[in-house]
Amino acid sequence: MQQQAQQFIELLVSQQLLAPEIVEELRRQVSESKTRLSAELLAKLLVDNGHLTKFQATKLIAALREPDDGGQQEEPARSDDELGFATDDESDGDSVKSPKQRSAPKVAAVFVDDEDAQGGTTDEVEIVEVVDVVDEVAPLNISVEEDDEEPVDLLPSPVTRIVKPPQAQTNPFDSFRILGIGLILAIVSVAGIFLVRHFWRGNADQRLKAADEAYSQRSYESAAQDYAEFAKVFSTDERTSYAKVRAALSRLRKDVESTPNPVIGLQTALEVLPPIAEESGLADQRSDLTGALIGLAEKFNARADSIEVNSERKELMTEMDRLMGLIQNPQFVGNSQRDQQAPTLARINEDRKRIEREINRDDELAAALEIIDSKLAEKDVLFAYQVRKELTSKYPLLKSDPQLMQRVKTASQIQQSQVAPSSLSIQLTEDGIEQEDGGRIVLANRTGNAAADLAGKIIYVKVKGSVYGLQGNDGKVLWRRFVGSGFKTDPIRLDSTSESDVLVCDPEQGMVSRLEAATGKTLWSVGFGRPVHTPTVEGEDLLVATFDGVVTSLDAESGQTKWSTQLPQSVPVSPTLAFNKKNLYLPGEHSNLYVLSRTDGSCQQVYYLNNREGALAVSPILLMGQLFVFENRNTESANIRVFETDDEGLIARESPDFFQMSGNVVVSPQVDGRKIVIQSDLGECVVLDVEPTLETRKVSEIARNAPNSMQPKLSWILAENSQLWVAGERLTRFDLVVTKQELRRLWSTDDGDEFAGPMQKYGDTLVHSRVLRGSRGVRVAAVEADSGDPIWDVDLGVPVTFISSSGSGKFDIINSSGMYFGFNGQKLVDKADEFPSKGAPATMLLEPVPLGDGIAALFNASKPSQFALYSRDGQKIRLVSTNFGGAEPSSAPVRVGESIGIGLNNGRFCLISPTTGAQTATPFQLPMVPGQKVVWNTPVYLEDSKSLIVASNTQKLLRLGVGSSLRVLTEVDLESPLSGPLCVPGNKVLGIESTPAGSTIQLFDANSLARGPALALEGNPVAGPFPLEGDCLIQTNTHLLRVNSEAETVWQIDFPYSQLLVAPLLLNGKMILATVSGQLRVLDPATGAEDSTIDTRQPFTSAPVAHSAGVLIGSDEGAVIALPLPKPSAGNR
Structure with missing residues (x-):
């Protein structure tokens, strides 16, 4: 094994992995070691001490074990964590060959692997440091265990020492190799x-x-x-x-x-x-x-x-509320998204509100049906209708709801069963409508030429509250009958003959009369005892409807009753008839339209019209099987509804199309062939055409003129052969151009006048009536239909403002237009004796100012700088002009000596000459501020002191001296402004102070103007104070009282009547009071006890004047009424 270790060391040297000093030390220790050392053991030792990496050690061991020439097999590679190094167990065993080999002591040299050496040979310090590190980790503890079978000597512990090896030649590629390998490893x-x-x-x-x-x-x-x-x-x-x-x-x-x-x-x-x-x-x-959320909401x-189930819809909307909470949460739907989806979200919310409204609607429908069913069971149809009306006004789409329609059908059947014969007592008499106690003096003024087209005809016109019969060729007044002015009604010509009789109606009194054409004599009168609408005449049938729903058929020749039917509700208009049709049509005040048999008045049909109360102002029109109903929806619009009738004259269906107009239809439309022309009170005109052969849309609009007024005004139309005349604030002629669907305007005339009634056309002559601008009378004129040029005219209904006795039972009469009539017992005067204005407009004479010696002045309200001067002697009336410098009178004129005193709105009080209009004294001027308008009380003139007492809304009371100039003699400030005229009881001046808390009679000293006694009034003053035998007469809205110069009440009576017109007339120890509404009351001036009353129903416009048989008094109807003194009532005899 030592050989393997030596081979391993040589391999380390050949690859220059260790420094030479470390290699030498390692060799020494291996050579001195007495134990067996393997290459694996050395590699492990070097790795553990950091001189080699595992990768380097593994590569070295693999290279050492490559097969040699002997063909030895390579050991299998190990895969443990020790990179195939020999373990401690493996160091023993078969690798130890002999004791000899183990006997030599081994020296374990420790080398430091300096990986930085690749950059070249380092200095000694680096090596010393490496040796020191080795010295620190020494000894290496290389040891082997003894073999159990063959003992061996233990190697002595290796001695660590620094060996200075011989300096070897440094390989220049050592450092580069190490660095390259490391770099490669890093890159990998x-x-x-x-x-x-x-x-x-x-x-x-x-x-x-x-x-x-x-x-x-x-x-x-x-x-x-x-x-x-x-x-x-x-x-x-x-x-x-x-x-x-x-x-x-x-x-x-x-x-x-x-x-x-x-x-x-x-x-x-x-x-x-x-x-x-x-x-x-x-x-x-x-x-x-x-x-996604918006899609879910949709x-x-x-x-x-x-x-369809309402409860399920409610649950669904409740859940949708939770969804809308998510949509409103900015965490889920941001502001930008909400802005981008704003139109869609708005539509979703609108649909949601609609659905919620439908849910509420269905709930309310169910509740309403229960109420309607209970009321129908009680036959209380009107209440059931009211429930339906309230529901459908809130939810209009419910009008076509099948459940409601079924209830309407049931209600109509009940209504039809409630139509029954009437028990109304109808009186047929020969008495006239107007009871003429004492007689009437009719005043008219006629000018012009003869009208050939009207020769032999009698023209009937209504002027204010009176019906006149005029001779057609020249406009001469034949007769006059007062029929009342409180309701709209016009005379009805019974046939088309020249001298046809006329039917007149007094709606308020419930009277219908047939008058003879030439004389106005009453042929018969029918009294219904209750208000009636204008009759409807067709052939021999005359139909009259009372306001409370009684429909009566009269024989037009005799006035006798044919039949009378009571409807279950009141009616707003007259019945509708059509030529040779067997039914008549009459809408109720609300809800229903009744179809009655013309023969016996039996109810043939009740059709639910669903009209609101007050919506119908004119009768329906039946034209070529189409029934037109004119319904005013509100004050700004009207609907023209069309109903198709069947062969029996019953209503089959309503056309889904209707025609809308601006304004209300308040004047009956005109029929021209198969066309119908409708005019609204805002001036819009619509022409409709009926084509009965068409299957659908039988009625079409062929022309329309836009509205020409911002405020409602009455206007009348007349249509003939596609020619149209419209009379409103002027008379205008149009031609209907069907091909261009337009009304072409040809001309207009009488601009600024106010037309007062329907027009009539005879041949090429048109008859109309109008009020001239700035006047109060009515001018009836016959004009050329093609041009509007006048032929003749007659002024009627001009209020009488002045009556004065001229001696020998004769009277001088002046009306508001400045016409003078001398009365000498005649009943009718059709020509003025004097007419200085010659019929010019803007003449409206007011109450006269008596100036003494048979002279009076009447100021013109339409021209403040002009007045008419009446003189009993010589020229009866002439016009006088004065110069007020642009100011206008703001007080009633009074006599001041031989002059007329009048206050102006610029704070000036003037005296003018009644004969010339020139100022007779230097005027008095109140201190003024810019823009201030002064209103003067009617002053009083004190003849004895030659002084004038005046007061105005400046809260000053003044006594002015009258001479060459008006100068202030006394001046006092008032706590409150005075209302009404001033009055002089005794040596005091009486005025009425009005405050929000009430009114007080206040007396002042006539010279010093010092305040005197006062008296609180009950109610608000409406007339007076008037002078009465040294006292004053005052009318409040509840009482009439007489007050003396000490502010004491002489007497007081209840007097809830019309306003007094003028100061009382004392006649034969009685006090005659004339009211504005046309009542003449006779009282005892000492006690206030009422003696008798006459009600003429004609507004009075002049002071009463005594005559041999009673009194004469002027009326607004243009007539002088001669009244006998009222007879005392039974209780006052």
Whole structure:
């Protein structure tokens, strides 16, 4: 074995693996060793001491054991951790040949393998250090165990000593070899690491790519499994968070896209989303997650739409609330995603609200059906209708709900069964509508030429509340009948003959009368005892409907009743008839339209119209089998609904198409052939055409004019042969051009006037009525239909403002247009004696100012700088102009000596001459601030002191001296402004102070204006104070009282009547009071006891004037009413 050790040493030298000093020391120790040493033992010793690496030792042993020429077999390589080195056990045994070989002492030399030596020969210090290290690890403890069979001598312990070997020639490649081998090993190691990492990562990439491909192909179950396995196997991979998020998304999308029930997808979302909320990989996947959640929300809405059971829909919406919570969570749906999906989210929320509304609707429908059924069982149809109306107004789509429609059908059947013969007592008399106690003096003014087309005809017009019969060729007034002004009604010509009788109606009194054409004599009158609508006439049938739902058929010739039917509800309009049709149509105030037999009034059909109360202002129109109903939906729009009737005249169906208009339909439309023309109160005009041969859409729109007004205004239309006249704020002529579907405007006239009633056309002549701008009367005119040029006109209904006795039983009368009439007992005057304005517009004379000596002034409200001067002698009336410098009067004028005193809104008080209009004194001027407008109380003039007491809204009370100028004599400040005129009881001045807390009568000294006694008023003042025998008369909204100069109440009575027009007239010891509404009341001035009353129903417009048989008083109807003094009532005799 020593030979093997020597061979091993020689191999070390040949490969220059050890320094020469270490090799020499090793040789010495091997040679001196008495034990057997193998090459494996030396290699192990060198590796353990760090002189060789395991790899180097293994290579050396393998080289030593290569087979020689003798053909020896190589020992099998060992694979243990000792690199095939001989173990301690193997050092004994067969390798020890003889004692001789073991007897020589061995020296174990320790060498240091200096791996840094490859750079060249190092200095001695390096070798010494190596020797020192060897010295530290010495002895090497190379030992062998004794053979059990043959004892051997133990080798002495090797002696460590430093041997200075002879300096050998240094190999220049030793260091390079060592470094190269190390570098190669390092490169191989790094390459191995990268190779392992490459194969390892290549496996991860492939698996993640496979998962992504499955996800993109919507194989979500496979994708979820692949992502989950990736996250588990490659837990340290930086893409693990991405895989976890994608695994959750795969599970979510699988249930969202493949499961019909969205609740399952929601449950999955609630399960998989919270664990990934904090994952970093979620940030890049939020858009995908947002899409999945939004898709799920849309699925919720779609499923809710497909479900009919309301309870299931409620549960579904409750679950959807949880889903919306996830969508609102910024961890899952970020702000950017929410912004990008804003339109979709808005649509989802809208659908969700719609579904919730439908759920509520169905709940309310079920509850309403229960109520309706109970009410129908009680035959309380109106209540059932109201329940339906409230429900459908909230949910319009329920109008076509089959369950509700069935209830409507049942209700209609009940309504039809409730239509029954009426027990109304109808009185047929020969008395006229207007009871003319004392007589009427009709005033008119006619001008112009004869109208050939109207020769021999009698024209019927209604002006305000009166019906007039006019001679057609020149407009002469034949007769007048007052029928009331509170309701809209027009006279009805009974046939087309020239002298056809006329039917007039007083809706308020419930009277219908037939008047003779030429005289206006009443032929018969029917009293219904309750308000009625304008009658409908067709042939010999005359139909009248009362407001409360009684429909009566009268014989037009005699007025006798044919039949009378009571409907179960009130009606808003007149019945509808059509030529030779056997049924009539009448809508109820709400809900239903009744079809009655024209023969006996029996109910043929009740059709549910679903109209709201107050929606119908004009009667339906039946044209060529189509029934048109004009329903005002609100104040801004109206619907024209069309119903098709069958051969029996019953309503078969409603057309799904309707026509909408801006504004309301308040004037009856016009029929022109098969066309119907409708005008709204905002000026929109629509022309519809009926084609009954068509299967569908039998009615079509052929022309429309846009609205021309922002505010509702009445306007009337007349259509004939595709020609159209519209009368509103002007008269306009149109031609209908069907080919271009337009109404072509040709001309307009009378701009700024206000037309007051429907037009009539006879041949080429058009008759209309209008109120001239700035006036209060009505001008009826016959004009050329093609041009609008006037032929004749007559002014009617001009309010009478002044009546004065001219002596010998004659009276002078002036109306608001400035016409003067001399009355000498005639009943009708159709020509003014004087007319200084010559019919010009903007003339509206107010209450006169008596100036004494038969002189009075009437100021023009339409022209503040103009007034009319009446004189009993000479020229009766003339117009006088004055100059107020742009200001306007703001007080009633009063007589001040021989002048007229009037306050202006610029704070100036003036005195003007009644004859010239020039100022008679320097005016008084109140201190003013820019923009201030002064309103004066009606002043009083103190004749004795030549002073004028004035007050205004500046809260000052002044006493002005009257002379060449108006100067302040006394001035006091008021605590509150005064209301109404001033009055002089005794030597005091009375005014009414009004505050939010109430009104107080306050007295002032006439000279010093010092405050005197006061009296609190009950109620608010509405008229007065008026002078009354040294006291004052005051009207409040509840009482009439007389107050003396000490602010004491002389008497007070209840007086809840219309406002007093003027100061009372004292006649024959009685006090005559005229009210604005047309009542004449007679009281005892000492006690206030009421003696008698007359109600003319015609508004009064002038002060009453005594005449031999009673009083004369002017009315707003353009007539003077002669009234006898009222007879005392039985209780007051």
